[in-house]
Amino acid sequence: MLKMENHCELLREVFGESSDSEDDDPQHKQIGDPIPSWEQIKEINGLWLCRDFLSPQHQSSLISAVLNEGWFTEDSHNQAMRFGDLPAWATELSNSIREAVLLGHHVSKSTDLATSNGATGDCLLPLNLLWREPLFDQLIVNVYHPGEGICAHVDLMRFEDGIAIVSLESSCVMHFTRVEAGSNIVEQGELHLRVGKIPVHLTPGSLVLMSGEARYLWKHEINRNPGFQMWGGQELIQEKRISITLRKLRQVE
Numbered sequence: 124m125l126k127m128e129n130h131c132e133l134l135r136e137v138f139g140e141s142s143d144s145e146d147d148d149p150q151h152k153q154i155g156d157p158i159p160s161w162e163q164i165k166e167i168n169g170l171w172l173c174r175d176f177l178s179p180q181h182q183s184s185l186i187s188a189v190l191n192e193g194w195f196t197e198d199s200h201n202q203a204m205r206f207g208d209l210p211a212w213a214t215e216l217s218n219s220i221r222e223a224v225l226l227g228h229h230v231s232k233s234t235d236l237a238t239s240n241g242a243t244g245d246c247l248l249p250l251n252l253l254w255r256e257p258l259f260d261q262l263i264v265n266v267y268h269p270g271e272g273i274c275a276h277v278d279l280m281r282f283e284d285g286i287a288i289v290s291l292e293s294s295c296v297m298h299f300t301r302v303e304a305g306s307n308i309v310e311q312g313e314l315h316l317r318v319g320k321i322p323v324h325l326t327p328g329s330l331v332l333m334s335g336e337a338r339y340l341w342k343h344e345i346n347r348n349p350g351f352q353m354w355g356g357q358e359l360i361q362e363k364r365i366s367i368t369l370r371k372l373r374q375v376e
């Protein structure tokens with residue numbers, strides 16, 4: 124862990140001094156804010172989870188901003204997509220993602236985490252993706268009512284590498300399965316156990332980052348049918364869940 128003085132110094136270096144007018148804004152990092160802690164999903168190269176990405180206050184303001192868009196005024200509306208210029212709150216969210224990754228890079232460098240097990244998948248997000256402009260230009264907001272989820276898929280190739288998912292309001296388990304796992308199960312029964320589904324617990328305010336293998340070689344899904352949302356030996360209580368997915372469209376040449 125970084126010592127507090129280093130932390131404050133680092134925040135000043137990366138974000139500058141915070142002005143008084145920003146002090147009440149939950150979207151702005153403050154000196155003294157906790158450094159986000161990143162967890163690598165060790166079975167899947169390029170998959171990272173930041174559980175404390177958004178403070179409760181930031182979650183509420185984000186939910187209000189999303190609902191204020193008026194996209195979900197009817198119960199039948201459960202998905203909104205935007206391309207190009209994103210709403211201000213989504214641009215702020217992208218900036219927060221970049222900040223959290225930068226802080227994560229700093230922490231891992233200062234604790235030698237980055238080199239501890241050598242693999243290239245240890246990088247939170249490759250720097251060429253982190254510094255592209257804009258970081259994201261496509262947004263999907265999904266609203267899931269209890270029982271609703273999303274089938275196993277790899278995100279479309281029309282999107283670049285480097286995908287972020289922010290979870291709000293209620294927890295769920297997202298399962299990851301290797302793209303070729305289906306054929307492995309048929310051909311070599313036992314392999315199924317080894318490469319089977321990897322569950323990841325997405326709590327409100329958490330951020331998932333997928334790049335490289337996690338983005339291209341693994342499918343992700345949320346199955347909210349009875350018996351599939353197990354965590355810690357218990358079935359999660361389902362409530363409405365909102366997710367915000369940010370991606371960048373591939374340039375067509």
Ligand SMILES: O=C(O)CCC(=O)C(=O)O
Binds near residue numbers: 343367368
């Ligand atoms: O809602 C989620 O958490 C995932 C959404 C997703 O995978 C997608 O829109 O491609």
Ligand SMILES: [Fe+2]
Binds near residue numbers: 343
């Ligand atoms: Fe997806």
